[in-house]
Amino acid sequence: MRPFLIAPSILSADFARLGEDVDAVLAAGADVVHFDVMDNHYVPNLTIGPMVCQALRNYGVTADIDVHLMVKPVDRIIPDFAEAGASIITFHPEASEHVDRTLQLIKESGCKAGLVFNPATPLHYLDHVMDKLDVILLMSVNPGFGGQSFIPTTLDKLRQVRKLIDDSGYDIRLQVDGGVKVDNIGEIAAAGADMFVAGSAIFNKPDYKAVIDEMRAELASVEA
Numbered sequence: 519m520r521p522f523l524i525a526p527s528i529l530s531a532d533f534a535r536l537g538e539d540v541d542a543v544l545a546a547g548a549d550v551v552h553f554d555v556m557d558n559h560y561v562p563n564l565t566i567g568p569m570v571c572q573a574l575r576n577y578g579v580t581a582d583i584d585v586h587l588m589v590k591p592v593d594r595i596i597p598d599f600a601e602a603g604a605s606i607i608t609f610h611p612e613a614s615e616h617v618d619r620t621l622q623l624i625k626e627s628g629c630k631a632g633l634v635f636n637p638a639t640p641l642h643y644l645d646h647v648m649d650k651l652d653v654i655l656l657m658s659v660n661p662g663f664g665g666q667s668f669i670p671t672t673l674d675k676l677r678q679v680r681k682l683i684d685d686s687g688y689d690i691r692l693q694v695d696g697g698v699k700v701d702n703i704g705e706i707a708a709a710g711a712d713m714f715v716a717g718s719a720i721f722n723k724p725d726y727k728a729v730i731d732e733m734r735a736e737l738a739s740v741e742a
């Protein structure tokens with residue numbers, strides 16, 4: 519498996535001083551910036567769009583920006599995010615009329631592409647698109663809000679998807695998002711995840727480095 523990646527969700531960052539907060543979490547050892555886009559339609563919350571992604575790039579953020587689209591329809595906003603500096607774009611397959619077309623659109627825009635599965639979304643959407651995926655994201659909460667509790671059945675789903683990825687031979691990251699904390703990241707990694715989104719667990723603590731170091735210590739015991 520590839521090195522574990524920690525991707526703080528800026529949903530729990532301080533939006534009034536977002537650039538500074540993103541710099542701080544990257545300086546604390548985060549690998550990737552997880553950028554949650556909610557449209558008050560596909561999910562019952564409203565967050566940030568391509569202008570904010572561009573603003574982070576203009577501010578000087580060079581780390582990968584992982585855009586998690588919780589929007590419907592999906593396609594129209596993809597070129598805007600690619601131009602605004604997104605590195606990875608993931609979307610929920612049930613929010614797209616044409617999953618294969620949306621994946622192609624992301625790739626043609628120069629970004630890595632991924633599908634996101636809600637806790638009750640079936641995995642059959644993977645059936646004919648494994649060759650086009652860079653990331654599979656399993657939601658371990660229902661999407662729309664930070665600070666929810668990890669849904670334990672996600673562990674079985676992670677094990678299933680880890681096997682699918684390994685059997686496929688494709689180079690696909692297995693990401694998990696929702697309720698990831700120091701005290702459960704080890705078992706989540708052991709179930710097969712290799713990319714960990716954590717919002718409230720990091721941004722709600724005063725010392726981001728201390729949390730990320732503790733997460734890495736838990737992950738190191740899984741790697742060993």
Ligand SMILES: O=C(CO)[C@H](O)[C@H](O)COP(=O)(O)O
Binds near residue numbers: 554586660661664695
């Ligand atoms: O996509 C999301 C919610 O829809 C967020 O990325 C997720 O909730 C992260 O927040 P937390 O770590 O606090 O659960």
Ligand SMILES: [Fe+2]
Binds near residue numbers: 527552553554586715
């Ligand atoms: Fe997310």
